[in-house]
Amino acid sequence: xxxxxxxxxxxxxxxxxxxxxxxxxxxxxxxxxxxxxxxxxxxxxxxxxxxxxxxxxxxxxxxxxxxxxxxxxxxxxxxxxxxxxxxxxxxxxxxxxxxxxxxxxxxxxxxxxxxxxxxxxxxxxxxxxxxxxxxxxxxxxxxxxxxxxxxxxxxxxxxxxxxxxxxxxxxxxxxxxxxxxxxxxxxxxxxxxxxxxxxxxxxxxxxxxxxxxxxxxxxxxxxxxxxxxxxxxxxxxxxxxxxxxxxxxxxxxxxxxxxxxxxxxxxxxxxxxxxxxxxxxxxxxxxxxxxxxxxxxxxxxxxxxxxxxxxxxxxxxxxxxxxxxxxxxxxxxxxxxxxxxxxxxxxxxxxxxxxxxxxxxxxxxxxxxxxxxxxxxxxxxxxxxxxxxxxxxxxxxxxxxxxxxxxxxxxxxxxxxx
Ligand SMILES: Cc1cc2nc3c(=O)[nH]c(=O)nc-3n(C[C@H](O)[C@H](O)[C@H](O)COP(=O)(O)OP(=O)(O)OC[C@H]3O[C@@H](n4cnc5c(N)ncnc54)[C@H](O)[C@@H]3O)c2cc1C
Numbered sequence: 001x002x003x004x005x006x007x008x009x010x011x012x013x014x015x016x017x018x019x020x021x022x023x024x025x026x027x028x029x030x031x032x033x034x035x036x037x038x039x040x041x042x043x044x045x046x047x048x049x050x051x052x053x054x055x056x057x058x059x060x061x062x063x064x065x066x067x068x069x070x071x072x073x074x075x076x077x078x079x080x081x082x083x084x085x086x087x088x089x090x091x092x093x094x095x096x097x098x099x100x101x102x103x104x105x106x107x108x109x110x111x112x113x114x115x116x117x118x119x120x121x122x123x124x125x126x127x128x129x130x131x132x133x134x135x136x137x138x139x140x141x142x143x144x145x146x147x148x149x150x151x152x153x154x155x156x157x158x159x160x161x162x163x164x165x166x167x168x169x170x171x172x173x174x175x176x177x178x179x180x181x182x183x184x185x186x187x188x189x190x191x192x193x194x195x196x197x198x199x200x201x202x203x204x205x206x207x208x209x210x211x212x213x214x215x216x217x218x219x220x221x222x223x224x225x226x227x228x229x230x231x232x233x234x235x236x237x238x239x240x241x242x243x244x245x246x247x248x249x250x251x252x253x254x255x256x257x258x259x260x261x262x263x264x265x266x267x268x269x270x271x272x273x274x275x276x277x278x279x280x281x282x283x284x285x286x287x288x289x290x291x292x293x294x295x296x297x298x299x300x301x302x303x304x305x306x307x308x309x310x311x312x313x314x315x316x317x318x319x320x321x322x323x324x325x326x327x328x329x330x331x332x333x334x335x336x337x338x339x340x341x342x343x344x345x346x347x348x349x350x351x352x353x354x355x356x357x358x359x360x361x362x363x364x365x366x367x368x369x370x371x372x373x374x375x376x377x378x379x380x381x382x383x384x385x386x387x388x389x390x391x392x393x394x395x396x397x398x399x400x401x402x403x404x405x406x407x408x409x410x411x412x413x414x415x416x417x418x
Contacts, residue, residue: 023195035230038237039063040072044190045376051197054384064206074338080178087394087406098373108189117178117275130173166278216354239339259309259310266290282319308337347406
């Protein structure tokens with residue numbers, strides 16, 4: 001069934017009884033051409049682009065829980081392409097372009113909302129760094145605007161403490177095409193579109209090992225629903241990556257950390273876009289339901305648990321108060337955590353590995369949601385053609401060995417921007 005205004009209208013007249021499940025609940029087959037492990041946004045997007053762009057439709061996505069139960073359904077939904085370095089900026093700008101056409105492409109309302117992302121700066125040095133970043137963005141075809149204090153004040157006059165705060169606001173870097181998308185609708189949209197092209201989406205199917213042939217190549221996976229063979233296996237399991245690669249004796253330059261997010265009680269419209277604090281690690285937007293959605297730093301210790309600890313709650317609340325004292329009496333409603341796959345240079349890995357038949361998509365740090373379309377697109381290309389596309393050519397696994405790192409973490413004045 002194609003979603004349209006007409007189908008909405010017809011179903012309204014029929015008491016909403018005409019809707020069908022958005023995708024099949026597939027049982028695993030004994031073998032596939034490609035298996036993608038992990039039913040988050042990246043895994044599902046990869047399967048979709050494998051089928052759509054490369055005609056590879058004998059594909060399964062294996063998910064240990066329900067699709068979107070990982071970071072895809074836990075993030076703060078920000079999309080942007082305001083990166084600095086050559087390996088990253090063209091990739092994230094490509095993702096932005098895919099976001100702009102996503103809803104039409106997959107025929108699903110993912111609530112892509114280009115409401116603008118504003119990074120605040122609080123010192124002259126930080127403004128200089130933003131000017132450099134803004135130029136890098138423009139060189140790569142992205143939009144960027146440097147705002148002075150008056151420009152920021154015009155956007156958020158009632159919110160921010162400009163002059164008397166501990167960190168006075170000097171201006172900001174604005175990307176108007178940035179914004180938010182409804183995270184689980186992104187997952188559902190890709191799942192539905194992939195399913196329509198013949199991809200099997202298998203939930204409640206945990207991969208707990210790999211099948212290898214005599215040469216050592218990966219030729220399938222062991223799962224809680226039995227062994228499944230495959231021509232190629234792609235891993236897109238975010239914070240669980242090292243748990244699975246250790247079964248292949250692969251040690252990776254990534255660490256798993258908890259990242260928390262928070263939602264306040266519903267408020268009347270207060271924040272039009274996304275604001276990030278440049279002097280601490282805090283960012284905030286307002287959901288369509290009215291809750292302030294915000295987050296901050298990782299929890300600072302390695303963990304596979306999808307829940308965080310109180311010191312970071314306090315830290316994030318402190319940053320919120322430093323930036324916007326006016327929200328001090330707003331009540332926090334919910335918080336939750338996800339497991340982040342932190343790479344050591346703040347940049348992801350999309351690559352084939354030294355093991356034939358085994359491909360890797362990981363290292364998304366704080367920011368893999370915005371990458372979902374481009375990540376799936378590039379990973380599908382890499383799996384289908386056995387070679388990286390120009391867009392992910394620098395996101396190599398061996399860059400940590402060869403020294404060709406893409407140090408987007410930028411330990412300088414804006415470590416929080418990746
Ligand atoms: C609190 C928080 C806020 C964030 N905010 C933003 C943001 O605003 N903007 C942004 O761009 N990014 C953000 N991110 C990061 C972003 O959510 C992730 O980088 C991105 O969703 C990763 O997508 P994924 O598909 O790789 O991972 P996931 O969505 O985590 O998918 C991996 C899937 O693999 C499954 N899996 C794991 N092990 C196995 C196994 N053995 N067998 C089968 N399946 C398995 C998991 O259940 C999971 O569903 C945030 C993350 C968190 C936690």
